[in-house]
Amino acid sequence: MITRLILTTLSLLFFSINAYASVSTQEINFVSKSSGRTLVGEIYYASSCKLEKKQIQHGIWMRENYSKNQTCANNQGKHPLVIFSHGFQGDRFGNSWIAEALVDKGYIVVMIDHTFNTSYDHSDLFIYTSMWQRPLDMAELLTYLLEHPEWSKVINKDKIAALGFSLGGTTALWLGGIQADKEKFRQTMDDKYARWSDWPKYALETAKAVDWTKAEQSYKDERIKAVISIAPDLGEAFTKDGLKKGDVPTLIIVGDKDRITPKKENAEFYAKGIKGAELLVIDGAEHFTFMNKCSAIGFQITPNLCASDDKKEKAHIKVINTIYNFLQKNLQ
Numbered sequence: 001m002i003t004r005l006i007l008t009t010l011s012l013l014f015f016s017i018n019a020y021a022s023v024s025t026q027e028i029n030f031v032s033k034s035s036g037r038t039l040v041g042e043i044y045y046a047s048s049c050k051l052e053k054k055q056i057q058h059g060i061w062m063r064e065n066y067s068k069n070q071t072c073a074n075n076q077g078k079h080p081l082v083i084f085s086h087g088f089q090g091d092r093f094g095n096s097w098i099a100e101a102l103v104d105k106g107y108i109v110v111m112i113d114h115t116f117n118t119s120y121d122h123s124d125l126f127i128y129t130s131m132w133q134r135p136l137d138m139a140e141l142l143t144y145l146l147e148h149p150e151w152s153k154v155i156n157k158d159k160i161a162a163l164g165f166s167l168g169g170t171t172a173l174w175l176g177g178i179q180a181d182k183e184k185f186r187q188t189m190d191d192k193y194a195r196w197s198d199w200p201k202y203a204l205e206t207a208k209a210v211d212w213t214k215a216e217q218s219y220k221d222e223r224i225k226a227v228i229s230i231a232p233d234l235g236e237a238f239t240k241d242g243l244k245k246g247d248v249p250t251l252i253i254v255g256d257k258d259r260i261t262p263k264k265e266n267a268e269f270y271a272k273g274i275k276g277a278e279l280l281v282i283d284g285a286e287h288f289t290f291m292n293k294c295s296a297i298g299f300q301i302t303p304n305l306c307a308s309d310d311k312k313e314k315a316h317i318k319v320i321n322t323i324y325n326f327l328q329k330n331l332q
Contacts, residue, residue, distance in 0.1 A: 044099035060298030080159035087166030135219035169232030176227035177220035185215035243273025255285025
């Protein structure tokens with residue numbers, strides 16, 4: 001056991017301190033067996049390609065310089081994996097700062113696009129009728145990676161964590177075992193996502209035919225050994241009894257100035273109900289403080305995502321250090 005631990009530690013050290021280590025990404029896609037949708041993901045991994053370490057503009061975001069689809073992956077041994085779920089109408093790039101930071105610390109990170117709930121492809125009807133598809137997406141992503149002929153060789157299947165932001169934070173908690181209440185869930189969806197006056201007849205018929213028993217089923221994935229939830233949503237859809245079913249190490253992070261997913265009804269509620277859950281409240285942080293820093297284009301076209309940019313760097317450092325320490329403690 002001690003020898004194995006030493007070898008694993010050395011492997012992680014090599015992975016993270018290689019003189020030329022940088023972030024590489026690779027796009028993946030596969031068809032969901034449960035929904036028939038095509039799901040797209042982005043794998044972030046360490047690379048020995050020589051890249052200047054600097055911030056570059058990527059659409060509305062600033063990101064670390066990265067190489068795309070490079071073959072110079074640093075594949076010394078197997079490494080812990082973090083799968084990430086984005087927020088409402090987000091995508092696999094909006095929180096890339098987390099992936100970049102964790103890759104530097106020895107992790108492989110995969111961020112998925114939840115088809116029909118992304119920044120470029122969104123359906124209110126799909127979200128209303130199929131919110132539980134999110135944890136199913138994550139489970140299928142994990143299966144895809146663990147069965148992949150190449151990625152399975154560099155992933156430690158015993159060290160896997162789920163992480164998410166906003167609605168993705170709820171998705172991560174779902175994977176950890178919490179279960180919703182059918183009636184509370186339906187009411188929450190009516191309050192937040194129903195568009196009765198806007199939907200055409202066929203959409204109304206679809207919405208009214210929802211099988212809400214799916215909302216209270218368990219979406220726990222036994223392969224997930226730890227959960228990190230940042231600014232989670234949908235607290236109103238769960239009960240204390242449902243939260244007691246979350247039984248993996250859980251870290252919940254929120255800003256004390258979050259107006260979109262207020263901490264009392266969401267992060268604090270989840271933290272109190274999930275046994276042993278840790279809660280980190282970031283002073284002064286707002287909801288979008290946990291997203292990437294914005295580019296000049298971002299400030300022009302998505303100012304709401306950029307309003308707390310001056311708070312992001314300090315908050316990001318505290319968040320990533322807390323996440324890293326939590327994972328080191330709970331993925332051993």
